Amino acid sequence: MVPNIHPNHYAATYPTSVVGQTGWHMSDTNCPIGPRSFAAAYRSAQSALTAAEIVMQGAPHAYALCRPPGHHAYGDMAGGSCFLNNSAVAAQALRARHARVAILDIDIHHGNGTQGIFYDRADVLTVSIHRDPAEFYPFHWGHACERGAGVGEGYNLNLPLPPATGDDLYLRSLDAALDRIALYAPTALVVATGLDASEADPYAGASVTTGGFFRIGAAIAALGLPTVYCQEGGYVSEILSENLASFLGGACSSGVLA
Known part of the structure; x- marks a missing residue:
């Protein structure tokens, strides 16, 4: 369909x-829907849920290789190759044991579905680092002025990036994101792990190097929070697997990744 x-x-x-x-x-x-779409989306969300359960059982962090991805999916609306919002599923599961959970989206596309799901809530902080949506998908969401609504006002932070953003500028934005998360003081974290900020990504949204992904992973891990990593974007390039290995190497530089 x-x-x-x-x-x-x-x-x-x-x-x-x-x-x-x-x-x-x-x-x-x-996000065309075929006979097996729901089965695939369901199993992808179950991967995120399993990672959340591993963390709730005491593991410092866990990685879910979610396919299809999820951060463009709202509670009742699919989009951008996403059908069920894996990161939101993980965050909601973590709420069973954590009063405050943060979601950090590092995909080069704004996590509009994740923002939409938690936009009027204060128990889940949503932070997204992404290419400026004025000229990049999803276009209509992801601007800095979008801060949440109702009791959720102030609990959504968007950090749009200019074209060709490299390691240093990206890491400065990440520092701002991590500062906001630290101020919020959550006891668990979900990372929507997009790799499409790569300099080799075919969408050319940014220019982060393989070494830059290690630095990103290490900076996030330095928060010291129980963390679920849900795979989001990352389109085919010759260094895609190297970027994932580099990011996960940084993320588990202080421990073992499940």
């Missing part, structure tokens, strides 16, 4: 047509 209409919930009534219903629950056409 690829719908030809996307009302984005502005319509007054919920349609009975499957085409209309599909459009209601999709923010774009980059």
Whole structure:
């Protein structure tokens, strides 16, 4: 199913047509639904949930190789190759034992679905470092002025980046993100682990090196929080696997990654 209409919930009534219903629950056409889509999305979310359970059992951190990814998915709307929001699933599971949980999204695309799910909540802080959406997907969400609503006001932080951002500028933005997380004082962390900020990524959203990913992973690990890493973006390039190994090497530089 690829719908030809996307009302984005502005319509007054919920349609009975499957085409209309599909459009209601999709923010774009980059999430076609086929016979096995739900099974794949469900198992991906279960990977995130398993990682959260490992951390709740006492492991310092765990990595979930989630496919399909999830950070563009809202509570009731798919988008951007995402159907169920794996990072949100992990964060909500962690809330069973942690009063305050933070989600840090380092994917080069803004985690608009994650932001939307927790936008009016104060028990989950959402922070996203991403390419400026004025000219980059998802375009309509991810601006610095979006800070949360209601009791959640002030608990969403967006840090848009200019084109061709390299290691040093990215790490400065990461420092600001980690400072905000430290101020929030959560007792658990979820990292939406995108690798598409790479200098070799075909979307060319940023210019982070393989060594830069090690520094990113090490900086996050230095928070010393129980952490779930959920794989998000990272498109095919010759150094994609090297970037993942480098990031995870930094993330577990002070311990063992499950």
